[in-house]
Structures are given as structure tokens and as C-alpha cells.
Amino acid sequence: MVLSDDVSRFVRAAGPDHTDVQERMAAFAREHDFPNIGPESGAVLRLLARLTDADTVFEFGSGFGYSASWFLRGGAQRVILTEFDADELDKGREFLADAGLADRCVFEEGDAMETVERYDGPFDVVLIDHQKERYADAFHAARDKLAPGGVVAADNIMRGPIDFDALLAYLEGDAEALDHENDQTQGIADYLDAVRADDAFETTILPVGSGLAVSTRVE
Ligand SMILES: C[S@@+](CC[C@H](N)C(=O)[O-])C[C@H]1O[C@@H](n2cnc3c(N)ncnc32)[C@H](O)[C@@H]1O
Numbered sequence: 001m002v003l004s005d006d007v008s009r010f011v012r013a014a015g016p017d018h019t020d021v022q023e024r025m026a027a028f029a030r031e032h033d034f035p036n037i038g039p040e041s042g043a044v045l046r047l048l049a050r051l052t053d054a055d056t057v058f059e060f061g062s063g064f065g066y067s068a069s070w071f072l073r074g075g076a077q078r079v080i081l082t083e084f085d086a087d088e089l090d091k092g093r094e095f096l097a098d099a100g101l102a103d104r105c106v107f108e109e110g111d112a113m114e115t116v117e118r119y120d121g122p123f124d125v126v127l128i129d130h131q132k133e134r135y136a137d138a139f140h141a142a143r144d145k146l147a148p149g150g151v152v153a154a155d156n157i158m159r160g161p162i163d164f165d166a167l168l169a170y171l172e173g174d175a176e177a178l179d180h181e182n183d184q185t186q187g188i189a190d191y192l193d194a195v196r197a198d199d200a201f202e203t204t205i206l207p208v209g210s211g212l213a214v215s216t217r218v219e
Contacts, residue, residue: 139191149218
């Protein structure tokens with residue numbers, strides 16, 4: 001448990017309601033046990049799009065478009081969705097068309113790590129929410145394409161297929177804490193090492209949803 005249930009409930013209750021289509025997306029996620037980013041972190045994505053006045057958002061791992069729908073609610077002019085599951089991406093096309101948002105979406109089927117190579121940027125916001133062991137590679141692939149003042153957000157920093165206690169021990173200086181951990185936990189640690197060591201970025205962790213690392217390009 002990262003946040004108490006009460007704090008999570010408070011953030012959710014005081015946060016924005018789902019639109020009708022987002023409510024259908026959330027129901028679809030529950031029905032299929034699909035890990036979308038959730039409304040607390042969704043509200044942060046909306047905020048990031050709004051604060052950066054986002055022209056272009058790039059997502060690593062879009063599922064059926066739930067996280068994209070929050071960027072679009074924040075006024076993003078264009079969201080590039082990447083997904084290697086064709087059925088999920090089709091479902092995203094359907095949901096976002098129903099919401100009247102599809103004309104601001106680019107749907108890219110395939111490996112996000114290859115898709116990103118076909119874009120020069122600039123990106124105003126990048127969401128990293130695909131394979132945890134590839135987060136650091138995604139950051140390195142996208143960092144030079146971020147606009148100054150642009151933001152990278154990475155999900156599942158504190159919760160998901162990772163060991164919170166082992167990560168905490170590692171961050172507090174126990175170099176051996178991850179020795180027997182899974183690739184996902186190691187992937188999140190590698191990601192945090194990469195963004196925190198990069199002088200062109202300022203990183204903070206927001207303990208909402210599954211935990212977001214937010215890194216702003218300052219150089
Ligand atoms: C946690 S879900 C993302 C959910 C989405 N961001 C949301 O909140 O609605 C991760 C998704 O990334 C996709 N994925 C994982 N690795 C990928 C890759 N290398 N390229 C494209 N999609 C990938 C998975 O199929 C899955 O749908």
C-alpha cells in the first residue's frame with residue numbers, strides 16, 4: 001500500500017468526473033481486467049497538457065485510449081497513440097471517435113520503440129506506460145525530441161508489477177536491494193536512475209494512482 005485508501009478516495013472524490021465515454025472505457029477496463037492509468041493520474045495528464053499548452057503528446061503504450069482521452073481533455077492538439085495489440089487500438093479508435101476526439105489522434109500500431117523513431121518531435125508531453133524494463137530506453141529515445149519546458153510522465157513508479165519496498169530500499173542507498181527482484185522492478189529503478197541523473201531534467205514523484213514520475217526539460 002502506497003497511499004492510504006482514505007487519501008486515494010479523497011483525491012478521486014475531489015477530482016474530475018469521467019466523461020460518458022471515459023466511464024465506458026473504465027467499465028471496459030474493469031470487465032477485461034485492463035490496467036489503465038486511472039482517474040487520479042488521468043487528471044494529472046490533463047493538467048500537464050494544459051500547463052504545456054500541448055501541441056503534440058506521444059504515448060508509449062496506449063491500450064484503448066484512456067490516458068489519451070485525458071490529454072485530449074486538457075486541450076492537446078494531437079496525441080500519438082502507440083499500441084502493439086491491434087484489437088486494443090481498434091477499440092481506442094472506436095471510443096475516441098464516440099467522444100468526438102479521433103481527429104486529434106494518430107493511431108500507430110506496432111512497437112512504440114520503433115514508432116518513436118519515425119517522429120522528430122517536438123513533443124510537449126511524453127507518457128511512458130508500456131513495458132517497465134524498457135522505460136529507460138523510451139526516455140533516451142524521446143528526450144531529445146522534447147520541447148524545452150516539455151514533460152515526461154512515467155506510470156507505475158510505486159505500484160504495479162513492481163516491488164515497492166525493494167525500490168524504496170534501493171533509493172535509500174541499499175545497492176543490493178534489487179539483486180533478486182523481477183525485471184519490471186529493475187526497469188523502474190533504471191528509469192529513475194536515468195531521469196534523476198540527467199541535468200537537463202527536473203524530476204519529482206507524484207504519489208497518485210500507481211505513482212507518476214514527472215520530469216520537466218529545463219535545458
Ligand atoms: C498499462 S497499459 C497502458 C494503458 C494506457 N496508457 C492507459 O492508461 O489507458 C500498457 C499497454 O502498452 C502496450 N504495450 C506494451 N509494450 C508496448 C510496446 N513496446 N509498444 C506498443 N505497445 C506496448 C500493452 O499492449 C498495453 O496495452
